[in-house]
Amino acid sequence: MRKDARANRPGWDHGQKTVSSPGTAEQLDALTIPDGFELVVRALPGNDGNIFLGNSKANAEDADKRLTFSAGNGITLKVKNADRVWVDAAQADEGVDYWTEV
Known part of the structure; x- marks a missing residue:
């Protein structure tokens, strides 16, 4: 049986x-990620255009440096806080949801 080194967390945010x-x-709001856990960021399923992520405002706005996601797709990131992620969108009022165990 495989043992996971991470303990279960009491909840999620x-x-x-x-x-x-x-x-x-725009920068994600501050949300502390516990050591050994990850932040999941997903382009909202109802988006019509692409979402762009970067580790800075400049990188999220730069077509050569940002990550691009279509609706419903995303990424898991090993960061210490959600506010390390910047989001841009091809269309107004579209974006991402994000979560982690706490």
């Missing part, structure tokens, strides 16, 4: 970020 002005990246 989440957030949502929509971009009001395409081309102007």
Whole structure:
């Protein structure tokens, strides 16, 4: 039987970020990620356009440096806080949801 080094967490926390002005990246709200755990970021399933992620405002706005996701797709990141992630969108009022165990 495989043993997982991480203990179960008592709960989870989440957030949502929509971009009001395409081309102007916005930072996720602060959400501490416990050691050994990850942040899941997913483009909202109802988005019509792409979502762009970066580790800075400049990178999220730069087509050569950002990650691109279509609706419902996402990524798991090993970061210490959700506010390390910046989001831009191809269309106004579209964005991401994100969550982690706490």
